[in-house]
Amino acid sequence: MASECILEIKNIKKSFPGVKALDNVTINLKRGEIHALVGENGAGKSTLMKILAGIYTPDEGEMLFDGKPFVPKKPVDALDKGISMVHQELDLVPEMTVEENVFSGREKKKGIMVDKRGMQKRTQDLMDELGIHLDPKDKIKNLSTAEQQMVAIIRAIAFDAEVIIMDEPTSAITDREVAKLFEIIEKLKGKNKSIVYISHKMDEIYSLTDEITVLRDGQLIGSVHTKDVTPDELIHMMVGRELNAVFIKDAPKSATYDENEVVLKVENLTRANEFYNINFEVKRGEILGIFGLMGAGRTETMETIFGLRKADSGTVTMRGDKIHGVKAAIRKGIAFVTEDRKLFGLNLIGSVKDNITIAYLKQVLKGGFLMDFKKEKATSDELIERLKIKCASRDTLAGTLSGGNQQKIVLAKWFMGDPDLLIMDEPTRGIDVGAKAEIYKLMDTLVKEGKSIIMISSETPELLGMSDRIIVMHEGFITGEASKNELTQEELMAYAIGETEKAKA
Amino acid sequence: MNKQRSNADVANKKVNVGAILGKYGVYIALLVLFVALSFASESFLTVTNLFNILKQNAVYGILAVGMTFVIVTGGIDLSVGAIVAMAACFAAALAQKGTTTPVVIAMLVGIVAGLGCGAFSGFFIAYAKIPAFIATLATCTIARGIVYVFTDGRPITGVSDAYKYIGRASWGVVPVAVVIYAIFLILGTFLLKYTKYGRHVFAIGGNKKAATVSGVNVEITEFMVYVICGFCAAFAGLLLSSRIQTGQPAGGEGYELDAITAAVIGGASLSGGKGSVFGSLIGILVVGILTNGLDLLNVSSYYQQIIKGVIILLAVLADRKKD
Numbered sequence: 001m002a003s004e005c006i007l008e009i010k011n012i013k014k015s016f017p018g019v020k021a022l023d024n025v026t027i028n029l030k031r032g033e034i035h036a037l038v039g040e041n042g043a044g045k046s047t048l049m050k051i052l053a054g055i056y057t058p059d060e061g062e063m064l065f066d067g068k069p070f071v072p073k074k075p076v077d078a079l080d081k082g083i084s085m086v087h088q089e090l091d092l093v094p095e096m097t098v099e100e101n102v103f104s105g106r107e108k109k110k111g112i113m114v115d116k117r118g119m120q121k122r123t124q125d126l127m128d129e130l131g132i133h134l135d136p137k138d139k140i141k142n143l144s145t146a147e148q149q150m151v152a153i154i155r156a157i158a159f160d161a162e163v164i165i166m167d168e169p170t171s172a173i174t175d176r177e178v179a180k181l182f183e184i185i186e187k188l189k190g191k192n193k194s195i196v197y198i199s200h201k202m203d204e205i206y207s208l209t210d211e212i213t214v215l216r217d218g219q220l221i222g223s224v225h226t227k228d229v230t231p232d233e234l235i236h237m238m239v240g241r242e243l244n245a246v247f248i249k250d251a252p253k254s255a256t257y258d259e260n261e262v263v264l265k266v267e268n269l270t271r272a273n274e275f276y277n278i279n280f281e282v283k284r285g286e287i288l289g290i291f292g293l294m295g296a297g298r299t300e301t302m303e304t305i306f307g308l309r310k311a312d313s314g315t316v317t318m319r320g321d322k323i324h325g326v327k328a329a330i331r332k333g334i335a336f337v338t339e340d341r342k343l344f345g346l347n348l349i350g351s352v353k354d355n356i357t358i359a360y361l362k363q364v365l366k367g368g369f370l371m372d373f374k375k376e377k378a379t380s381d382e383l384i385e386r387l388k389i390k391c392a393s394r395d396t397l398a399g400t401l402s403g404g405n406q407q408k409i410v411l412a413k414w415f416m417g418d419p420d421l422l423i424m425d426e427p428t429r430g431i432d433v434g435a436k437a438e439i440y441k442l443m444d445t446l447v448k449e450g451k452s453i454i455m456i457s458s459e460t461p462e463l464l465g466m467s468d469r470i471i472v473m474h475e476g477f478i479t480g481e482a483s484k485n486e487l488t489q490e491e492l493m494a495y496a497i498g499e500t501e502k503a504k505a
Numbered sequence: 506m507n508k509q510r511s512n513a514d515v516a517n518k519k520v521n522v523g524a525i526l527g528k529y530g531v532y533i534a535l536l537v538l539f540v541a542l543s544f545a546s547e548s549f550l551t552v553t554n555l556f557n558i559l560k561q562n563a564v565y566g567i568l569a570v571g572m573t574f575v576i577v578t579g580g581i582d583l584s585v586g587a588i589v590a591m592a593a594c595f596a597a598a599l600a601q602k603g604t605t606t607p608v609v610i611a612m613l614v615g616i617v618a619g620l621g622c623g624a625f626s627g628f629f630i631a632y633a634k635i636p637a638f639i640a641t642l643a644t645c646t647i648a649r650g651i652v653y654v655f656t657d658g659r660p661i662t663g664v665s666d667a668y669k670y671i672g673r674a675s676w677g678v679v680p681v682a683v684v685i686y687a688i689f690l691i692l693g694t695f696l697l698k699y700t701k702y703g704r705h706v707f708a709i710g711g712n713k714k715a716a717t718v719s720g721v722n723v724e725i726t727e728f729m730v731y732v733i734c735g736f737c738a739a740f741a742g743l744l745l746s747s748r749i750q751t752g753q754p755a756g757g758e759g760y761e762l763d764a765i766t767a768a769v770i771g772g773a774s775l776s777g778g779k780g781s782v783f784g785s786l787i788g789i790l791v792v793g794i795l796t797n798g799l800d801l802l803n804v805s806s807y808y809q810q811i812i813k814g815v816i817i818l819l820a821v822l823a824d825r826k827k828d
Binding site for chain 1: 698699700701702703704705707708711712714715716717718719720721722778779
């Protein structure tokens with residue numbers, strides 16, 4: 001007796017101290033359906049997924065898998081039923097091979113030995129089926145992010161999963177790889193598998209999914225057929241307010257823009273095997289966009305400008321002064337909002353306050369080395385207020401906040417020093433629509449105050465919407481530069497894949 | 506709405522009990538221990554005995570202050586025991602009865618030796634990026650070897666009366682050693698909690714890369730915690746040799762573990778980013794009072810070891826519950 005719905009989630013409730021994470025949430029997932037789960041950060045998506053995976057137990061409600069009660073107690077229970085997850089932050093072991101990762105924890109055995117050949121064959125078969133070209137014997141650390149994503153998907157389906165949950169699978173991969181991923185997802189759908197697709201990206205939701213369920217503040221806002229709802233309506237459901245302009249930078253150039261006032265000048269910057277001969281200038285009041293694919297050398301270039309890496313040759317000049325090293329860069333008014341918050345941006349076990357004040361502790365010292373706690377509290381409270389960071393208090397641990405709020409802490413840290421130039425590496429990656437809009441607004445405010453911004457992004461709409469000028473990098477070289485009005489998304493991509501001739505034509 | 510709120514409150518309360526137990530578990534344990542021993546043994550709750558506990562543990566306590574700095578950065582220092590012996594033997598050799606070398610100079614030499622060992626470890630850890638476990642293990646072995654070469658393996662006795670002062674004298678009922686320990690606690694707390702340097706120590710323990718991006722000089726900060734730890738270890742060595750009136754080449758062996766134990770019971774996390782100097786005092790007191798009480802009750806020192814081990818586990822478990 002196969003029921004139409006493979007998974008039914010009924011009236012699930014879950015509370016945590018002080019918050020109602022989920023309140024009466026009901027979702028029906030049909031066989032062979034791609035079902036989007038959307039909502040702002042903190043809407044309850046992760047909590048719901050953790051309940052499905054048996055990491056949390058719901059306070060109330062029930063779940064049915066294939067018509068039968070499903071009460072997962074631990075992650076293995078969900079896996080055994082056939083519910084797999086592809087997490088946003090890939091949890092593969094870098095030192096192990098593709099095949100070892102796929103079978104990690106559920107190794108095939110032959111007697112007491114692992115059946116290496118059997119596992120390799122199965123991995124190869126799965127890859128052939130999905131049209132993925134990887135060597136099962138390759139180590140994960142040698143693969144690109146997109147390839148690792150593929151491995152995570154193979155692992156998710158290797159054990160006859162009926163339901164595959166993908167949590168923002170495209171947040172770290174390029175458009176081209178996204179196309180490949182979509183192909184694979186369609187193939188899985190063709191095999192009557194069900195996919196829960198968690199994403200913030202409108203275009204993906206519309207090109208891929210059949211059904212959309214929206215959560216907001218732990219409440220079920222509704223489930224709709226994708227074809228019955230417009231993006232505006234969807235955004236409205238998610239945020240509960242109109243967001244008529246996602247890209248709020250309307251004026252072509254900020255009023256403070258001054259072509260003759262060069263803030264940052266980079267000359268012939270080279271670091272072997274990473275980037276070569278990088279030359280560009282950033283003007284006052286300008287947002288300079290940097291586009292490129294993974295491995296184009298964007299982040300490496302920015303890290304070198306900021307002093308985190310040493311250049312082989314070339315110079316970086318900030319308002320006429322050459323800079324060497326992170327401390328000098330900060331002193332000269334450069335701030336670096338890093339791409340990976342958890343890795344480079346935040347002390348997750350430190351408080352919001354400690355994270356905010358760490359870069360400019362100087363400002364909250366008495367006599368040069370003694371902490372002025374009163375001033376520190378006042379400063380951090382002011383920034384929490386100014387950036388609307390949602391936290392119980394300044395003493396809340398940074399690691400307990402949502403992605404959008406964590407990103408705001410990183411911004412608050414730099415705002416404290418009132419820098420002249422902000423380098424922002426993928427500033428909106430992995431955060432929800434509402435928080436994105438807030439970040440764009442902050443960027444706009446900054447340039448209106450006469451600050452300059454370098455914005456690295458892999459999302460072309462955001463780049464074209466926010467930047468005054470865009471530089472494109474390909475394999476360590478600058479392959480294109482143009483003001484945003486001269487560029488289309490297609491041209492941007494052409495530069496980025498090194499097809500410069502085509503782009504010019 | 507009201508109903509929702511009360512539900513959330515109930516959940517709140519449930520977790521709070523666990524959180525309170527976790528947060529104050531060590532203090533509660535200390536209190537229970539204190540009260541229980543006061544009833545169990547007549548000689549426990551006397552001024553002399555209490556100061557005696559502090560005096561006996563001042564050496565471990567000072568080591569734990571330095572160790573706390575190291576642990577908060579996410580490091581570990583296995584060389585403090587060897588540094589104790591080195592500082593003790595160097596100073597004791599110079600502070601012999603009848604020599605003209607002032608005691609202060611003898612002690613300074615011991616302290617410089619400790620600073621040198623700390624700097625040696627710190628250099629390899631902060632600049633050559635060798636794991637702290639390995640680097641300080643090497644320092645430990647080398648320092649211990651130097652001590653044996655220097656002393657030819659024989660204890661150095663015959664220290665002058667002036668040298669015995671810090672370890673043996675008392676101001677009224679208060680032993681000088683306890684006063685010195687108190688100064689270390691105050692200075693350590695001040696440095697770790699109230700200064701920019703202390704904030705940097707926590708920042709690199711919490712996330713070294715994020716600290717680098719924020720302009721923290723990770724190398725110098727990390728280097729300095731080992732120098733601080735070496736300084737504390739050397740001073741502990743002076744105190745020990747002054748108390749026992751001997752420079753023992755094999756002295757201080759295993760003390761690093763006592764220092765780590767105290768720091769961890771006091772809430773420091775070996776993965777870094779957490780800990781306090783005051784906590785290390787609590788750790789010292791838990792172990793010190795327990796040992797003292799069990800001694801007074803004539804419990805064999807073999808059993809005491811077992812109990813100590815269990816206490817370490819319980820302390821860390823309680824700490825885990827806090828999160």
